[in-house]
Amino acid sequence: MKKYTLLVTGIILSLILLAGCNAENETSSENQSEEKLNLYTTIYPLEDFTKKIGGDLVNVQNIFPPGADAHTYEPTTKIMVDIANSDGLIYSGVGLESFATKIQTSLEKEDVAFINAGEGLELVDMHSEDEHAAKEDTHSEDEHAAEEEDHSDHEHATEEDTHSEDEHAAEEEDHSDHEHATEEDTHSEDEHAAEDDTHSEDEHAAEEDTHSEDEHGHNHGDTDPHVWIDPIRSITLAENIKNALVELHPEGADTFEKNFSDLKSKLEELDTKFSTVIESSDKKEILVSHAAYGYWEDKYGLEQISVLGLSPTQEPSQKELQTIIETAKEHSIKYIVFEENVSSNITDIVQGEIGAEAVTLSNLETITEEQINNNEDYFSLMNKNLETLKKILSN
Known part of the structure; x- marks a missing residue:
């Protein structure tokens, strides 16, 4: 009877231990599936879109201090360390955050994802209006230069006509004088042609320099980075974020897809407004x-x-x-x-x-x-x- 009792007790203890192990494994599995992604973003819309798409599966922080000027911001050493300890940095990739590539280079040995949310976006070029204004300003100068050039050509033609008559008279007087005159004329024409070519090249170079300075002085020399104020382009930002979240946390794919779909609908409604x-x-x-x-x-x-x-x-x-x-x-x-x-x-x-x-x-x-x-x-x-x-x- 004692042996029977001991046997039953042993079986019960084994079952308890086994149940405990299974519970521990299940808890570990649940914790793993519920583990959140820790992400940093730059501009505010990326932070907001990531929170809306990621839901409870992400922790999101913005590296910009409240009210900061995104155009002049530079990350602190603390921010660099925080990003190095995170799962990734989401940036717009449209020319606003020049520091993003520097951070990526610095952290290339770290297991940190760098997500370009602006990939595939069609950007607005801000050159055209400035170039048009520059052309308007220089138009009158070009006309003035053309008038001077015409005047110079006219004087040159008159000189050549007069010179031709003088050559003809010199030819009748003395053949030797003619050869000498021809030699001087050829030399003069070569010099004049060289001067014309040099003048033309100088004008062209000056024109290009002025054009380049006008473009640089008026704008970045690149495209408008403020893509997020367009709700439709913001859909592309959101979709790129969603795709990155799916890649980083495949277990949450269904959640990310549904949340992105809801966000897309709201952005389309905003565009209509x-x-x-x-x-x-x-x-x-x-x-x-x-x-x-x-x-x-x-x-x-x-x-x-x-x-x-x-x-x-x-x-x-x-x-x-x-x-x-x-x-x-x-x-x-x-x-x-x-x-x-x-x-x-x-x-x-x-x-x-x-x-x-x-x-x-x-x-x-x-x-x-x-x-x-x-x-x-x-x-x-x-x-x-x-x-x-x-x-x-x-x-």
Whole structure:
């Protein structure tokens, strides 16, 4: 009987131990499947889209401090260490974050994913308007140069005609004199031709130098990086993020796909709202502090009159500033757009010159502490932008 009791007890203990092991394995498996990705992003829309797509399967932090200027930001050593200890950095890849490639190079030996959310996007080229303005400015100079060239050619032709008559007279007087004269004439013509060629090359080189300086002085010399203000282009940003999350965490693929689909639908609805408001308005011109709204121009036909360039550090010359003020007056501009993360004394000067009322648009590069505390997101901020546009375009 004792042997039987001991046997039963042994079996029970074995079952308990086995159940405990199975429970431990199941817990370990569950923890593994619920393990979150730790990711960093640059511009705010990438942070918001990653949170919306990743849901409970991701921890997302933005490397930009609240209200920072994304154009001039440089990561700290602490941020570099944080990224090195994370699963990845998501950046726009459209020319805004020059530091991203530097970080990638520095961390090439670390197991960190670098995700280019802007891959495959069609970007707006900001050269064309500046080149047109430069051509307008140099047109009169070109005409003046052409007149001088025509005058010079006419004088040269007259000299050649006179010279021909002199040669003919010299030929009748003395053959030797003719040879000497011909030698001098040939030498003179060669020198003149060389001068013409050199002059032409110098003019061409100067023209190219001027053109290059005009392009460089007016803008980045590249494309507009503010792609996220276009809801349709933002779908591409979101899709690239979704694909990266699926690759990094395949177990969450179904969640990521569903969340992306919901986000895409909301972005399409937002696009329809912007299209309706802007395209139905008779007025299309808005005066802005910096040229962050080129994609609204490209997508909806808006026309931004920008005080500063693509970056807030690109300030206008005195002549350009006067042109901006005159253009604003011509279009009867009553509002001037300021941004939370951009401040400029020059914009204040323009406001004073035209007597415009200040309004605010969010360029969404970064958001402020107040917006964070108010639980704002991409859609709430874009809808506020839409209400501001309604006000601006109704006058």
